[in-house]
Amino acid sequence: xxxxxxxxxxxxxxxxxxxxxxxxxxxxxxxxxxxxxxxxxxxxxxxxxxxxxxxxxxxxxxxxxxxxxxxxxxxxxxxxxxxxxxxxxxxxxxxxxxxxxxxxxxxxxxxxxxxxxxxxxxxxxxxxxxxxxxxxxxxxxxxxxxxxxxxxxxxxxxxxxxxxxxxxxxxxxxxxxxxxxxxxxxxxxxxxxxxxxxxxxxxxxxxxx
Numbered sequence: 001x002x003x004x005x006x007x008x009x010x011x012x013x014x015x016x017x018x019x020x021x022x023x024x025x026x027x028x029x030x031x032x033x034x035x036x037x038x039x040x041x042x043x044x045x046x047x048x049x050x051x052x053x054x055x056x057x058x059x060x061x062x063x064x065x066x067x068x069x070x071x072x073x074x075x076x077x078x079x080x081x082x083x084x085x086x087x088x089x090x091x092x093x094x095x096x097x098x099x100x101x102x103x104x105x106x107x108x109x110x111x112x113x114x115x116x117x118x119x120x121x122x123x124x125x126x127x128x129x130x131x132x133x134x135x136x137x138x139x140x141x142x143x144x145x146x147x148x149x150x151x152x153x154x155x156x157x158x159x160x161x162x163x164x165x166x167x168x169x170x171x172x173x174x175x176x177x178x179x180x181x182x183x184x185x186x187x188x189x190x191x192x193x194x195x196x197x198x199x200x201x202x203x204x205x206x207x208x209x
Contacts, residue, residue: 004207007068011200014061015193021054022189031109035180039189040126043100045108055097062090065200072203079147085140086196092133099125137192138167144199156202163195 025042026034032042042051066087073079104117117123141164148157167188174184 004068004071005204007064007066008072008200008204008207010061010068011065012197014058014065015197017061018054018058019190019193021051022186025051026186029108031107031111033106034182034186036105037107037182038101038185039182040096040101040130040185041103041107043097044103048100048108052097052100055093059090059093059095059097062093062196063087065196066090069200069203072207073147079143082140082143082147085136085143088136089133089140089196092129092131092136095129096126096133099123099129101126134167134171134188134192137196138164141167141195156199159198160195163191166191 022039022042025047026032026039029042029045029047039051040055042048043055066083069086070080070083073083099122102117102120102123103111104115105111106113106115119127141160145157145160145164148154148160170179170184170188170191173179174181174188
């Protein structure tokens with residue numbers, strides 16, 4: 001199981017990379033307003049390549065993490081679905097990097113403030129990627145929560161299920177503008193990456209050296 005240690009370490013790496021780039025770019029990009037713009041829009045404009053490549057690199061790392069999770073679960077209540085759903089989350093991230101969100105609402109710089117995003121084919125693919133990524137990750141939280149329940153790891157069970165409940169609440173609240181959309185999606189991303197990094201570390205502790 002030593003071979004699982006490196007892919008499991010990619011979980012915290014991907015989480016730190018994604019959130020560091022997203023946070024720095026959100027703060028430093030001209031015209032970007034987190035109360036109006038989702039962090040995926042950072043893939044647009046002159047520095048858009050940085051966020052786009054971060055999506056792709058993080059997605060590849062998550063797919064590798066999924067392989068490590070599958071191996072690390074040997075000898076524990078078997079869960080094929082959890083690692084598979086994790087890999088689908090990674091695939092969604094890659095697609096989101098390849099197909100950027102549409103411009104609008106004043107971003108990137110120079111875009112009219114009143115311009116609503118136009119759902120081109122690329123924008124539709126980005127929306128599909130978003131739903132694929134978050135949908136699979138939410139499902140994964142419940143699958144792992146059930147597995148932790150069978151192992152009587154109550155804390156991890158509660159953390160996983162609570163994350164699975166909180167994520168759709170945040171996303172729906174953002175879409176309904178009950179919370180500023182960008183803020184809701186940013187907090188959802190932080191929560192999702194924290195959970196993913198945490199279970200990667202939890203599995204790594206059980207891997208024999």
